Amino acid sequence: MKVLEFTPPVPKEDSVVVDEDILPYFYNYFHRHKQLQITVILHGTGTLTAGNYSQSFKPGDIYILGANQPHIFKSDASHFSHPERMNAHAIHVYFDQSRIPGQFFDLPEMESISNFLPTTQYGLQLPSQYVTHVSRVLTKLKNKNSLDRLLTLIKLFDYFSKQVRDWKSLDSGLSRNYFFDGEGVRMNDVFQYTLEHYAENITLNKIAEIAHITPHAFCKYFKKHTRKTYNAFLNEIRISEACKKIINSNHDGISTIAYSTGFNSATNFNRVFRKTTGMSPRDYIKVYKSKLDKLAS
Structure with missing residues (x-):
């Protein structure tokens, strides 16, 4: 595509x-x-x-x-x-x-x-x-x-x-680097695969295979066009999905969210969540519930 x-x-x-x-x-x-x-x-x-x-x-x-x-x-x-x-x-x-x-x-x-x-x-x-x-x-x-x-x-x-x-x-500071059609084919495949498989263990070899280039070339290619590593991009997608699960109450606890969004441990999930949102998952839940209470009052 x-x-x-x-x-x-x-x-x-x-x-x-x-x-x-x-x-x-x-x-x-x-x-x-x-x-x-x-x-x-x-x-x-x-x-x-x-x-x-x-x-x-x-x-x-x-x-x-x-x-x-x-x-x-x-x-x-x-x-x-x-x-x-x-x-x-x-x-x-x-x-x-x-x-x-x-x-x-x-x-x-x-x-x-x-x-x-x-x-x-x-x-x-x-x-x-x-x-x-x-x-x-x-x-x-x-x-x-x-x-x-x-x-x-x-x-x-x-x-x-x-x-x-x-x-x-919605300007990440990167969006000026739009893709020509040839690049769009490759990047869209990478984006689509990530959105569909974020909960899985996406290895560098696998995502490079999706892009039809070697792992070393993929790392350079992705960084050149997005100014971030693929792992950073993948974590952003995973945290975005985690936030939706929290909002929808579609979870049985923080650990469940962590594993269902592709993280291998609750500790790593907490670290990445805080780095991405500026707060811990538990604080995020408290803030969200507080907003709901204000809307209901």
């Missing part, structure tokens, strides 16, 4: 198109397209990979993905185990800025939007306190006509640029 050039269902005359997915699982390929994309996850969980950045996604998350930014919303394995269930539900808004005359964004009234749009290049996640309002806007957008969609999106960009603070960047 490679970084596919994906064409959203965009009528030639429209600059804004809304697509609603109600499927067993999300689009299962690392892909990119020329349109900026706004996605609200309504149902389903998994791992978002945007450029060289990875994190878990869940219902209520809203993301902006930059034009031509390679990405994949990889559904959890349970989605594939029960394809008869409509586990994935999301609304995607595609905006093709190239259809809008450049002079439009030079208008004084558009200054804040013109400054905001370049910041979306490497991806952003909307902070949780703004999700309710924005989700409502995006959900209603699919029922509007072409002109109203464009006007509503311009207003939404204005809201993003003036009202929203503390965006979460």
Whole structure:
């Protein structure tokens, strides 16, 4: 597989198109397209990979993905185990800025939007306190006509640029190193295999075999394109999955989580978890439960 050039269902005359997915699982390929994309996850969980950045996604998350930014919303394995269930539900808004005359964004009234749009290049996640309002806007957008969609999106960009603070960047500092098609074939195979087999003992020889190069060449190749070791990347995926298990209460204890996400000991899991999240697994559980209590009160 490679970084596919994906064409959203965009009528030639429209600059804004809304697509609603109600499927067993999300689009299962690392892909990119020329349109900026706004996605609200309504149902389903998994791992978002945007450029060289990875994190878990869940219902209520809203993301902006930059034009031509390679990405994949990889559904959890349970989605594939029960394809008869409509586990994935999301609304995607595609905006093709190239259809809008450049002079439009030079208008004084558009200054804040013109400054905001370049910041979306490497991806952003909307902070949780703004999700309710924005989700409502995006959900209603699919029922509007072409002109109203464009006007509503311009207003939404204005809201993003003036009202929203503390965006979460999806730029790992590495995402500028996008892959040419030949490289995309190899890196996408590595990403896909890691997402599907993270709980297993992935040896250097095995992942090098997936990439069709020698182990020594793979180490140099992966470090060159991501500026991190493969083991560091693998640990990020494993910790992301561990956090989802904690949130979903899908565990019988810390040791169970450790072994189910590919770690060979609870001690090693605790060390990597603290290094990745800045807190211990037990503290992470306490923080999460505290947030739940605040929401319930």
